[in-house]
Amino acid sequence: MKNVNYTSWQIAALVILRVLIGWHFLYEGLVKVINPAWSAASFLNAAQGPFANLFKSMASNAATLDVINFCNQWGLVLVGLSLIVGLLSRWACIGGMALLFMYYISNPPFIGLDAIAVAEGSYLIVNKNLIELFTLFVLFLFPTGEIIGLDRLLAFAKLAK
Amino acid sequence: MEEKKSNKISRRDTLKALVTLPVLGYFANRFYVKYENDLSSSDFTRMKLEVADTSIQIPAAGYSSKGKQIRLGIVGNGFRGPQVLRSLGFAEKEWSEDKIKNGVPGPRLQSFLDQEDLNIVITGVCDTFSQRAEEAADIVSSPFRSGGAKQLNRPKIYANYREMLADDNLDAVVILTPDHWHAKMAIDAARAGKHVYLEKPMCQTAEEAKLLRDVTLETGIILQVGHQNRQQASYIMAKEIIDKGVIGPVSLVETYTNRNNDHGAWIRGIPKNANASNINWKEFLGDKAWREMDLDRYFNWQKWFEYGTGPAGNQFTHEFDCVNQVMDLGIPKRVIASGGNYYFNDPRDIPDVFNAIFEYPDRGMSLTYDCTLRNSRLRDKTFLGKDASMEVNVGVAVFPDSQSEKYKKYELESDTPLYTYHPKSDAVDAVTSATAKYYHDRGFGYTYHNGKKLDATYLHVKEWLYCIRQGIQPSCNVNRGFEETTTFYMSNLAYLEKRVVEWDAENEKII
Structure with missing residues (x-):
């Protein structure tokens, strides 16, 4: 078990933040899992910016698209579960950051690109994906799974070896 | 807060490890309630009325352009000309360059570039206004082609459509002229064995339409009327x-x-x-009453x-x-x-x-x-x-x-x-x-x-070309x-x- 020096308020704030982000991921994931018609195709086809062609080519190949759909929906679910219960939570942060990074660069709010049709706000370079991505980075650097979470039991298991 | 180092799991440790688990229970409950609620509201019709899902497939998008390269002639390059040429995969140089900002194509140009190559070559153009015939030739030989197709040589400019139809160097014509020429040109093209894409309306009168229909069916050419909203x-x-x-x-x-x-x-x-x-x-x-030239x-x-x-x-x-x-x-x-x-x-x-x-x-x-x-x-x-x-x-x-x-x-x-x-x-x-x-x-x-945005006319000409290759009738026949x-x-x-x-x-x- 690591030596950490958080105050209990700091722990509470970090754990709540972790659970909230986990909740967001879990819901985004499950909503796609239960909808048989869901596919990343339309999202990928709407890609803009420097990597637009890469994302569009992903959508054009049925086999690739199946893999992407699977990884995206179950990736979201796993990251969400992991953050909520605090199991392998640092890995979850990395996974979540990777997903958010893809969402961000597929449709970046750069100057000169069209705002996506139903974006619910106005953005310049910084959007919610980018903020959530860096929030996960903070959680990665200030882990709490071993204090409040199943990682605590995992740490004991390791110690016992 | 200090954590004690120990390899024994206390009750307190277990509690701390499991404290967030109830969140999952609450999540599951809320998720179920929302799911039920969505079923009874927004998904109502889809579930109850058996209307298909929103991911509509348009057949023409899936048609292949492989096979014989089709040689086209363009008759008329007025207001609609440059638009249909873009749908065919040819964009004006100025129009294209105007849409490039910092070396990055804008959405409209990108959407044009993303269109598939329709495997066609435009061998001839004509227009009664010589400048527009030249402009059509410029567009056809522009470096801006969709689907990575290669730049074409400058097409032949014919004095009129009859000379174009007499040439063996083309398989089909795209007619984009004023309405009073539609029937005559399409009938002449059919009789010359050329397939026809004809801007709407198909003809000016019912008699013309009947004649064009009979000639088209008799000659077996493939005619598509330009209602891209098909x-x-x-x-x-x-x-x-x-x-x-x-x-x-x-x-x-x-x-x-x-x-x-x-x-x-x-x-x-x-x-x-x-x-x-x-x-x-x-x-x-044409066959309309003679009058002095009137630019209006x-x-x-x-x-x-x-x-x-x-x-x-x-x-x-x-x-x-x-x-x-x-x-x-x-x-x-x-x-x-x-x-x-x-x-x-x-x-x-x-x-x-x-x-x-x-x-x-x-x-x-x-x-x-x-x-x-x-x-x-x-x-x-x-x-x-x-x-x-x-x-x-x-x-x-x-x-x-x-x-x-x-x-x-x-x-x-x-x-x-x-x-x-x-x-x-x-x-x-x-x-x-x-x-x-x-x-x-x-x-x-x-x-x-x-879910992908496409130019409707591009799909409409694509369908026409596919039907020519397959010998079948298009949707707006x-x-x-x-x-x-x-x-x-x-x-x-x-x-x-x-x-x-x-x-x-x-x-x-x-x-």
Whole structure:
């Protein structure tokens, strides 16, 4: 078990933040899992910016698209579960950051690109994906799974070896 | 806070490890409640009415362009010319360069570049205004091609379409000329064994349409009328809704045109350098009565019934072809029409306010068309059924009828759509589309395939080329064109002759 020096308020704030982000991921994931018609195709086809062609080519190949759909929906679910219960939570942060990074660069709010049709706000370079991505980075650097979470039991298991 | 180092798990440790688990229980409960709630509201129609999912597939998008390269000739390069050339995969250099910012193509240019290569070569062009023939040749030999296709050599410029048709160097022609030339050119092309893509309306009169239909079927060429909205995703959806009986028997379909500017009234300007030396006026007139050269008539030909077809041929045909593909209406039994030329005092003889009623007694319904060129309010095509009303444009919205027995039991509100299809929200995330609001954009230019935005005319020419290669009939074939022309022509006759115009279906004659 690591030596950490958080105050209990700091722990509470970090754990709540972790659970909230986990909740967001879990819901985004499950909503796609239960909808048989869901596919990343339309999202990928709407890609803009420097990597637009890469994302569009992903959508054009049925086999690739199946893999992407699977990884995206179950990736979201796993990251969400992991953050909520605090199991392998640092890995979850990395996974979540990777997903958010893809969402961000597929449709970046750069100057000169069209705002996506139903974006619910106005953005310049910084959007919610980018903020959530860096929030996960903070959680990665200030882990709490071993204090409040199943990682605590995992740490004991390791110690016992 | 200090954590004690110990390899024994205390009760306190276990508690700390499991403290967030109840969140999962709460999540599961809320998720279930929301799921049930969504089923009973936004997904209601999809579940209960068995309407297909919003990810509409447009057949033409999946057609392959492999096989024989098709050699095309372009007849006429006026207002519509550069647009159709882009759909074919050729963009003007200036238009393209204008859309590149910091070396990155803008969305419209990118969408053009993303179009598939249609495996065609344009071998010839012609236009009665020599400058426009040159411009067409410039576009064809521009470096901006879609689908990574290679730049073509400058095509041959023919003095007129007859010389073009006499050349063995082409398989098909794309006719983008004033309406009074459509029938003659298409018939000549068919007799020369060339396939035809023909801008709407197919012909000026019912007699011409009948003749073109007979010649097309006799020669076996593949003719596609330029109603690109055959590729419109919302129309495919609308047809499915009608076919599944969602709105019940339809008693009335309302269609509209509202425009309120000079362009919409077919005042399109006269190029400064146009004159008798670079315009073949005689060729433009064709078999129409001789008169001295008149640049207004030449460039703004839609303003006269002699060369154009009025609001009915220009605009109603779009609306009719939508309703015809959704309901397979065919030609009406009776047509009445009225209107007048009240607001545009320039030389013209077409009306600027025009109303027509098309009766289909065998179907128990009427189709109406209202047009004004002095108001631009958007009015949706509306299908009025016994159980619901359906508004159709680039999207679809179905509103339950307050008196409908069928929907009474669900306690729906008649001002809240029972079902909406809106492609734009679909393009971002299929999950949110069920609750996405219905957009009222007319969207003539684009359609949506699998959530991807595509130029409708590109799909329409792609379908035509595919049908040529396969030897099959396209969606807007000559039979549909015959129905389109006969129907709008009946309303023009009704307007001009101030009488009820009837259709004798057995003898295929107007009475």
